[in-house]
Amino acid sequence: MFTHLLLHRHKLLLISVLAVMSLLVTLWFGNAKEWLEIDWLDVVGEGGTGLALAVWMLLILGSRPAGRVTDWLTLGLGFLFLALWQDTLDEFIRLPGEQWWDQSLESITMPIGMVLLTVGLFLWHREQLVLNEHLRKREQLFREHHLSDDLMYLGRADFLHQQLQQFQHRQPAMLVLVELTDAANWPRRLGITDADRLLRENAELLLMNLRRQDLVCRYAGARFAIVMPDTTEAQACTIAWELQQALEHCALRSSSGERVFQQINWFALPLTGEDAGTLLQRANSGLEARQQARSAA
Incomplete structure (x- = not known):
């Protein structure tokens, strides 16, 4: 100030x-x-x-x-x-x-x-x-600054809960969780400052590659939640795959000049009228199961 x-x-x-x-x-x-x-x-x-x-x-x-x-x-x-x-x-x-x-x-x-x-x-x-x-992709039609993440200026998990209730009425709608699977190693490998900056830059890449009506929130750590109204499951999976390709093929750089590539995991789930807590629990379980299957392969 x-x-x-x-x-x-x-x-x-x-x-x-x-x-x-x-x-x-x-x-x-x-x-x-x-x-x-x-x-x-x-x-x-x-x-x-x-x-x-x-x-x-x-x-x-x-x-x-x-x-x-x-x-x-x-x-x-x-x-x-x-x-x-x-x-x-x-x-x-x-x-x-x-x-x-x-x-x-x-x-x-x-x-x-x-x-x-x-x-x-x-x-x-x-x-x-x-x-x-x-700011449309960050907040859509609801603004509450105390529900925003200080690092990326995206809505936090509590903001996501509110928005999921609103989007339940816009069927078909999809929830997609996207995770940077190797981001947990960035603070130790690159330092906290670079790790935070890379998270911000990946958030910007997500915003750039989404549609005008989609909403992006920071759900937890390096896990993002995307709410897609008026979207079928096939469309959501196509968009999520394209997001994965865009992020994994974009090399960001640390302050020392090292090229940093991202590994992306995602899971898409339709909004079916469930409460937000149950829906997110199912989405997290699906994301973790998908990651385990990829690791086993």
């Missing part, structure tokens, strides 16, 4: 300078109100809203890269904050009647901020549509 805030330090500096200037000018021309004259309900309402806007702005700047969307959102929230900041100052400081600029500042900055924020939200909406398309 702090790295992103440093990236936007000029925006934060500009808004801070304007807020300090507003305070200094108000103090210069005005006089402090008596304690009993202060409307504390207005202070809490306007000051609290201004504080919330400032927090929103920090959250946006702390989580977004630079760009048009960030600029418009920041400008909009910044103008709204300045309007409420001036409103809050007026609750503590009385300005002479001839100081027209005070009311003008509040009346102008508020609508300008609303317009800028609306433009920013419209651009954010368009940006979100692009990101939704980019």
Whole structure:
């Protein structure tokens, strides 16, 4: 978060300078109100809203890269904050009647901020549509960031359980488990950093070779689960075989330049209305039996 805030330090500096200037000018021309004259309900309402806007702005700047969307959102929230900041100052400081600029500042900055924020939200909406398309194979129509794997940004097993219940209604549908059978040796052979990177790259290869409607999750370790809606068993087996060929014929490289080939095992199972736990148990048993048969051969 702090790295992103440093990236936007000029925006934060500009808004801070304007807020300090507003305070200094108000103090210069005005006089402090008596304690009993202060409307504390207005202070809490306007000051609290201004504080919330400032927090929103920090959250946006702390989580977004630079760009048009960030600029418009920041400008909009910044103008709204300045309007409420001036409103809050007026609750503590009385300005002479001839100081027209005070009311003008509040009346102008508020609508300008609303317009800028609306433009920013419209651009954010368009940006979100692009990101939704980019993340479609990772989440489909359900997003819950706390159910995502931190290494590959794929859904975890608990996310997979939820999705299996949803996909049960889209028959025919298939569940395919794909495992990198030699990945368990990578940390010892290549180091943890390279092992994690190779897992991420294999996850990207899976995403690249799947259809738009398919969903990929990291089930456990180097085992991935693919949910394929509107897919027959024959189609799923063909796709899984093609995935195996694509991954096994792609040589990734370690940081030392060593070529690393993958060994892939997979098992396909139709979604037949069972609960997710039973379905996954059957899929795991089938995957392990298939691996034992390959090892015996």
